[in-house]
Amino acid sequence: MKNKENISRTRLIIQIIMAVFFNGYVIGFAKGKIFTGATKALCVPVLNCYSCPGALGSCPIGALQSVLGGRKHRFPFYVLGFIMLFGIVFGRFICGFLCPFGLIQDLLHKIPVPKIKVPNLIDKPLRFLKYIILILFVILMPLFFTNDFGISSPYFCKWICPVGTLEGGIPLVFLNESLRNGLGFLFNFKITILIVILVLSLFIYRPFCKYLCPLGALYAFFNKFSLYQMELDKEKCIGCKKCEHACKMNVKVTKNINSFECIRCRECEKACPVNAINSGFNLKKSEEKCENKEKTV
């Protein structure tokens, strides 16, 4: 008998542990400096600004833009290799279990205020915005909008990313008087974006993940093929749709459980009254059982 009580608690614990793990350089917060150790050459699987005082690794989206926008290298083999490796193993499990900014949105959404269901007419087309941001701000602009030296800005990080503002901007500005002198329009603009996203998180589940995150957009392509999979046992399913009502990412669980939009939070699994939904890295055994059953029948 599956113990469903622990599903949400286990996820929260893993999210907290990973947030601390990716930002474990505590001395950075005390001194107002960033980590400069060798692990900064490695990409972490989550959207975690490398200018966060605690960050021990590199943000893959920031790294992607810096390689694309640099003078020498154009095709980002190294960063893309990391993204593909994380994607094929985890898919959007990274969004649901590992991402610190996902955790912040989850915690804000737990605050008991009335929740807003975004109408499908707005929600469905808006889900494509993250792919547009990925193509435009992360790939094309760093490639083509360069300065006289052939180097470009990280356009997504500069104009959109709220994670850099929250994890890097606010603590560094707070701890360094010299940086406070540089405050201006860009900082105010980014703070506004951050506040809007955080406030929206109170009313709408994970608005950044649904509509804006380019890393989630990349990992979405791996959801159907990743080692971590969700599985619906159609023989057990009674069609009650409790899974779809429980899904805050509005995934049609009974039709497409490994949808691009599924962040593997397992709320559907928790809600299913007949244990028809499974998830994990090793679903081969349950697939084989179904195949064997078909053969004997």
Add this chain to the structure above:
Amino acid sequence: MDRKGILAARVSVFIVSICFIAMGIMRNEHFVVFKKAVKICLECIGLG
């Protein structure tokens, strides 16, 4: 897509990702990532 197709896709992507990382290291892309990550990104934090 059937199980064999999914397995083939996983193995292919896994091998390609490892090759990409290795090629990136040979081209010293990891230094580019490192050099960017050990300096405060003023644009990222809103001071750019």
